Amino acid sequence: MARPDKWASARAVWLLAAAFFSIGWGATWEELKSAAGPIRSVSAEFVQEKHMRILARPLISSGVFYFQAPASLRWEYRAPLRNILLMDNDRTERYVGTEAGLVKEAGANLQAMQVVLEHITQWLEGRFDENPMFAAKLEPGPRITLTPKEKAFTKMIQRIELVFADRPGIIEAVIIHESDDSFTRLVFKNVVLNPPIDDSVFRKVS
């Protein structure tokens, strides 16, 4: 039951969402690129709401996120199930909370995560319109809607909406629409741009 790259890549969209934190506020692609220029690192907390028509109430997860250019990422869920994805240059690891503590999960799917870092770097620079996976549409607000270019991919993700905060450089929420009755909203808070982040954050789980 090896997990194929197809949806391993799709799940990576959650992580790609992290890149949107630091996109500068602007009404044109050029303004976005310009505002994103000086960003080298990001830290933030997030709350993830999973909405499905069948749910009595949405599923809520929360955690923290760190990014350091060019290719280091820590995406950590702290509740309800602690799990941590560490990406540091060409090394990717996942640790999952079990009764025995955090256990390293091995799997070929993690290799697919490597491509994610390339996207993150690209998007941190505000180059949404250059992403080969998604067609980007900049709308008033501003708000960006990303639609998969490949029709087959729309079966996994219909579209992604990025909602910018009033404060330049900060995104308010990312909404990932999987189907007509299922979407995930990531809401970010305590976003810090260009904080000093120790290298160990991307290499050690503790």
Next chain:
Amino acid sequence: MTTRLLVAALLLLLLSCAHLPPITPKDGAAPSGTGAAHGSRRIFPEGEWQFLHSIQVEMPGGRNFVMMGLTVISSRLQTRRSVIMTLEGFVVFDGEYDHRLVVHRALPPFDSPHFAGGLMDDIRLIFFEPDGPVVAFGELENGSEVRRRRTPDGGTVDIETLPGGNWQIRRYSPSHQLTRTVRTRHGAGGHSGFPETIELTASGDQAYRLKMTLLEAVGIGG
């Protein structure tokens, strides 16, 4: 060739020898009620519930991974819906059983024809009282109390109560081969009295083990 024949003969012999664990009837005790409760705890949830579990999957060859499992059930309507997600909440399987199986979404490798049916069978075994009459009630050799049901497909389900308010469910094929074992463990905390962990072991050719840890139990409606 000779070796293969011997192995085949041995397997046939083993199969023919398969038998259900003996039950010693309790003095004066007769099957009464449904056996759906263990002390103050219900073995099978009553009403409509939404459960979220982390699921540690152990496959043959040492392949292990963790997923999230959302299960919505109604004991009254005998319906169940199962959503399997990555740890990030990305849905890889969404199917329901409401008198017939409907798959709403299935990404590889969860799109095989057998997967959805097998999953729904497992959910049924864990969360729903089995169909069929109680054919035996008493004690196993280890002293545990057990109720044995004969299911409509000719199989057998034993529901064994264990110390600590826990239970074990074993399902046997019509030829008395053990096919599934479900074992619960209750923790100290909340979750409306539902087991903190449920471990399901599938035996036979398609062996696997699911260790489900309850993250959330939400009552739906009243």
